[in-house]
Amino acid sequence: MPKRQTVFTCGQCGHRESKWLGRCPECGAWDSLVEEALPTRTGGRSRPGAHRAGRLSGDGAGGGAARAVALSDVVSSSEERYSSGIDELDRVLGGGIVPGSVVLVGGEPGIGKSTLLLQALDRVGRDRSVLLVCGEESAAQIRMRAERVCASPGAIRVLPETEVDAVLEALENERPELLVVDSVQTLYSDALSSAPGTVSQVREATGRFLRFAKETGTAVFLVGHVTKDGAIAGPRVLEHMVDTVLQFEGDRNRFFRVLRAAKNRFGSTNEIGVFEMSESGLTGVGDPSRLFLPEKAPGIGAAIHVAVEGSRCYLVEVQALVNKTELALPRRVATGFDRNRLAMIIAVLQRHAGVPLSSSDIFANIAGGIRVEEPAADLAVALAIASAERNVPLPPQTAVFGEISLTGEVRSSSQPERRFAEAAKLGFAAVVTGSGDARRIGKSVPSVTGVADIRSAVAHVLGRARRRPAVTAGESDDGGV
Ligand SMILES: Nc1ncnc2c1ncn2[C@@H]1O[C@H](COP(=O)(O)OP(=O)(O)OP(=O)(O)O)[C@@H](O)[C@H]1O
Ligand SMILES: [Mg+2]
Structure with missing residues (x-):
């Protein structure tokens, strides 16, 4: 097979050279030149894109000049x-x-x-x-x-x-x-x-x-x-x-x-x-919650999040560990979700819910090794951290979901009805979420509590006093629905 001609193209600026160079002479980027084969001009017109014309009704993509076609003439696949x-x-x-x-x-x-x-x-x-x-x-x-x-x-x-x-x-x-x-x-x-x-x-x-x-x-x-x-x-x-x-x-x-x-x-x-x-x-696996939920009731520093991804709804456990540290820069480690999101949630918890976290190492983890990307997981992360800091567990059989804004508000999430239904299906007695979502309650869950902001969420779920035994759900004074 004859050797095809090649050229070295800079991945940053598109500059071309006939030989490899460590640094692009045009934009100065290091190690950005990549070898590419020049297209052969012989052997018909097999450019990428020619296939589109090839799928035209009644007409092939023969040789000659390229021509545009009406979208209505293209056969849909x-x-x-x-x-x-x-x-x-x-x-x-x-x-x-x-x-x-x-x-x-x-x-x-x-x-x-x-x-x-x-x-x-x-x-x-x-x-x-x-x-x-x-x-x-x-x-x-x-x-x-x-x-x-x-x-x-x-x-x-x-x-x-x-x-x-x-x-x-x-x-x-x-x-x-x-x-x-x-x-x-x-x-x-x-x-x-x-x-x-x-x-x-x-x-x-x-x-x-x-x-x-x-x-x-x-x-x-x-x-x-x-x-x-x-x-x-x-x-x-x-x-x-x-x-x-x-x-x-x-x-x-x-x-x-x-x-x-x-x-x-x-x-x-x-x-x-x-x-x-x-x-x-x-x-x-048709029912992922089975894989991600813990076998026994979550303890201190754990919260159950009701997640929705596409057409799937499942429950996962969010875990947090809060440890006092002497380090000037405390460690903040997120496994299974975005690290920047963790930093934001910690800042909101400190500023709007009065949870003191500035001199603590904080580790947060989505159990089971799954990654959760939706912002609706914010509330579970925040409550797991608050629970770990206060040494108080969340009430048993409680699931949560809700996005937290920088102002401390707990916002609505997508498809709340499906989340309520999934929590109910798995035997959860209570769901804590944003007030907006709580208004759209399905009949399936016995107790849905809407919280306006993160301060009310922490107060409702963990009680107002520091380091006291767990409180029961339903003693909210924050607009429970
Ligand atoms: N006999 C076995 N029983 C159970 N699991 C097995 C068995 N053999 C292999 N596996 C699983 O299959 C995995 C390897 O799968 P596979 O070769 O498809 O991975 P891969 O993504 O193609 O990896 P690579 O990138 O190395 O090609 C192993 O890590 C193991 O989890
Ligand atoms: Mg392989």
């Missing part, structure tokens, strides 16, 4: 989605696999990316042609995993190849409907001199698969490695190129995993998929 056979994956994808889409699946080593996609290949392979490009593991290793997690592994075709041109050539004959590339970091193009896994190689490989997907209608799943080291290309480099970015996360030492969409051109990014990892592979 919204009806073409098909199921991956895994409900949790379908949910996160926005309702199934879209033909011609490129999905990047990122996640820590060993989290289960290969397992999940192998299971999807197994299910889809029952009535469609599927293919796995394995650069990372040998076909024998994949067979071992398939015997463990697949019901009918025979339908999965495997291509152990890492040179992009060779892979694409093989794909011309195979023409699968679903293609999994595991992983994109192992692929390389002969046209580039850099090593596999470098930014330029990963970008080139992704670009080629993107073109292939759009031209053939094959859905492509690319496995991408997450690395903290900027020298090796992680999925971030590719996020703009692909249609959907899925993140597979969770604590490797535990058995459950959460799949989220960081970007999705074909669906919401609020949805999460929850899986349990076992010897027979990943199984979807």
